[in-house]
Amino acid sequence: MAARPHSSISISAAAATTTANYPRLYLRRPHLCMPRYPSINQTTPCFLPHHLIIRNANNSVDDIHIIQRRRLLLLPSPPCVFTDDASAHLLQDAGATLLVVAGGYALVSGFDNLTHHQIIQQNLSRKLVHILSGLLYMGCWPIFSTSAEARYFAALVPLLNCLRLLVHGHSLVTNEELIKSITREGKPEELLRGPLYYVLVLILCSIFFWRESPIGVVSLSMMCGGDGIADIMGRRFGIHKVPYNKHKSWVGSISMFIVGFLISIGMLYYFSKFGYFELDQVQTIERVAVVAMAATVVESLPSKGGIDDNISVPLVTMVTAYLSFGLQS
Numbered sequence: 001m002a003a004r005p006h007s008s009i010s011i012s013a014a015a016a017t018t019t020a021n022y023p024r025l026y027l028r029r030p031h032l033c034m035p036r037y038p039s040i041n042q043t044t045p046c047f048l049p050h051h052l053i054i055r056n057a058n059n060s061v062d063d064i065h066i067i068q069r070r071r072l073l074l075l076p077s078p079p080c081v082f083t084d085d086a087s088a089h090l091l092q093d094a095g096a097t098l099l100v101v102a103g104g105y106a107l108v109s110g111f112d113n114l115t116h117h118q119i120i121q122q123n124l125s126r127k128l129v130h131i132l133s134g135l136l137y138m139g140c141w142p143i144f145s146t147s148a149e150a151r152y153f154a155a156l157v158p159l160l161n162c163l164r165l166l167v168h169g170h171s172l173v174t175n176e177e178l179i180k181s182i183t184r185e186g187k188p189e190e191l192l193r194g195p196l197y198y199v200l201v202l203i204l205c206s207i208f209f210w211r212e213s214p215i216g217v218v219s220l221s222m223m224c225g226g227d228g229i230a231d232i233m234g235r236r237f238g239i240h241k242v243p244y245n246k247h248k249s250w251v252g253s254i255s256m257f258i259v260g261f262l263i264s265i266g267m268l269y270y271f272s273k274f275g276y277f278e279l280d281q282v283q284t285i286e287r288v289a290v291v292a293m294a295a296t297v298v299e300s301l302p303s304k305g306g307i308d309d310n311i312s313v314p315l316v317t318m319v320t321a322y323l324s325f326g327l328q329s
């Protein structure tokens with residue numbers, strides 16, 4: 001996968017020469033931007049205004065024209081300076097971690113409310129949390145800095161949830177809200193199986209694959225999106241079972257393949273737009289189809305008393321994706 005060429009920005013000469021060491025940027029209207037910009041030797045995802053206002057030494061304002069808005073590097077809040085400051089990365093990663101932790105807590109609490117008020121059934125709540133948690137978590141990866149430590153900050157989020165599941169799963173602390181929103185039968189010990197394996201896979205993909213590898217992206221897409229939709233569709237419409245497993249249906253498996261494939265392609269496109277990797281369109285579709293098929297077949301196999309889907313599906317996806325993307329990239 002060739003690194004995507006980086007475009008550049010043009011800053012009006014007056015502004016560029018008359019400011020101090022760094023132009024002080026004031027953002028007018030935010031718009032998500034591309035994080036990478038080699039000449040400033042920093043990549044920081046942040047918000048991109050349609051116009052940058054640069055106040056120069058005599059405090060007059062100069063707009064600059066943005067050649068390619070998608071790739072402009074901006075810093076997250078005024079007053080900003082272009083700097084490769086490790087403390088800026090630390091601040092950004094700490095803020096991003098807190099934001100995503102709060103998001104995860106809000107998601108689980110939100111679905112508990114829906115279950116509590118009987119707006120949705122407990123099983124559906126669990127599956128929607130299963131689908132949304134990992135995909136939204138992965139979708140937040142670009143807000144972390146590009147420092148080598150960013151992935152560890154991101155992994156703190158599933159790690160904290162892992163500790164939360166261990167504490168509640170062993171009934172050291174009771175939290176009916178958490179148990180109701182993510183267990184089948186409302187038993188605390190259920191937290192120590194599917195949900196725990198799920199967050200462990202999130203940690204593994206964050207640290208070992210992160211956002212530069214399609215392997216982690218596809219693995220989480222199949223575990224979260226594919227496996228999650230299989231349950232939802234299979235429970236509702238899965239009349240015809242697969243011949244080798246009376247607990248799994250054709251509708252569930254076909255749904256897993258189609259939705260898992262589409263989510264994988266969508267997430268790969270999302271990360272490629274940030275410039276983390278560039279993939280050939282036709283090859284990617286072929287490779288993701290193979291990976292999705294492998295994951296779907298494994299998920300449909302009898303698993304009662306065997307390996308949990310939240311381990312077998314991501315594991316097979318990682319191996320298949322590595323063989324597919326890794327050897328042929």
Ligand SMILES: C/C(=C\COP(=O)(O)O)CCC[C@H](C)CCC[C@H](C)CCCC(C)C
Pocket residue numbers: 100101103104105107108126127129130132133134136137140157158161181182183193194195198199202309310
């Ligand atoms: C219900 C879950 C797994 C059960 O799987 P299965 O047994 O039905 O196959 C998912 C458990 C989710 C966990 C408790 C919370 C994870 C939060 C995540 C790390 C952060 C999400 C942040 C985002 C911004 C919402």
Ligand SMILES: Nc1ccn([C@@H]2O[C@H](COP(=O)(O)OP(=O)(O)O)[C@@H](O)[C@H]2O)c(=O)n1
Pocket residue numbers: 194227230231232233234235238247248249250251252253256299300309
């Ligand atoms: N391929 C599939 C997967 C699940 N399902 C349905 O969804 C239910 C739960 O599936 P599952 O045991 O894989 O659930 P989790 O282990 O993913 O929570 C099954 O008992 C089926 O009714 C299906 O019909 N076909």
